[in-house]
Amino acid sequence: MSQIYYVVDAGVLFSPWKMDIKDSLLVTTSNIINEIRNKPSKSRTETMMILERMLTIDPVSEYITRAKDAAIRSGDISVISDNDIELVGLALMLDEEEKMVVLVSTDFAVLNITSLMGLKILDPSKKFEQEIVWGMRCPACHHQEKTLRRETECPVCGTQMRRTPLKKRRL
Ligand SMILES: [Zn+2]
Incomplete structure (x- = not known):
């Protein structure tokens, strides 16, 4: 059975959203981790890493470029942060490594770009209508x-x- 890689942003990491624990892993970039200022959130993140429920992986630049190109095509480039572009790039890279990838975010631009690239998305807030x-x-x-x-x-x-x-x- 393949493990599901949930690519998450900082907002999702500490939302009430619960992943399907079995055979799943949270993945994010080191820049997203650096966005976390809140101390309890930081220590929770560290605990998850120790428990091997979470990994940080940074996409190589080719995938960041491709994510940026996708954002230009979809018209989202002006409303998306560099860290979020990188996150979309990470989802793309993992997908091409034949991983089972789901990008989890509540950011419409992130969801839209990722969806437009043909990757799986999940919006825990269910507002992406x-x-x-x-x-x-x-x-x-x-x-x-x-x-x-x-x-x-x-x-x-x-x-x-x-x-x-x-x-x-x-x-
Ligand atoms: Zn044809």
Whole structure:
């Protein structure tokens, strides 16, 4: 059974949100940890690390660049912090390492960018109202795939497929 990597921001770390404890791990960046000023929160974080329920991993720059590009495309770049861009980059890097990744945040820009990149998201506040399930659609032959990868060639005709909302659902 694969372990789920919950990529979390500082707000989520100390929210009442409870992860599915079994086979799951909280992951964040060292810059997010550095945002934590509150002493009880700091010591809780340290305890979780000692218990191996939590890890800090910093994405390599390639993934930060890709997250920033995604934020530009979605129009969120002006409202997202550098630390949050880095967090999205971390989720992307882990996903490409074939990890089971869920990004947990209550920040709409973070949720939107991550969702637009085809990664799994979770909003503990449930205020991110529109859930969009993205797939790929071929602009030439209209073939659709449930795959959430970008830059996928159409298996029917070889044309570059594009992201398309397969399903929108208001929560
Ligand atoms: Zn096609």
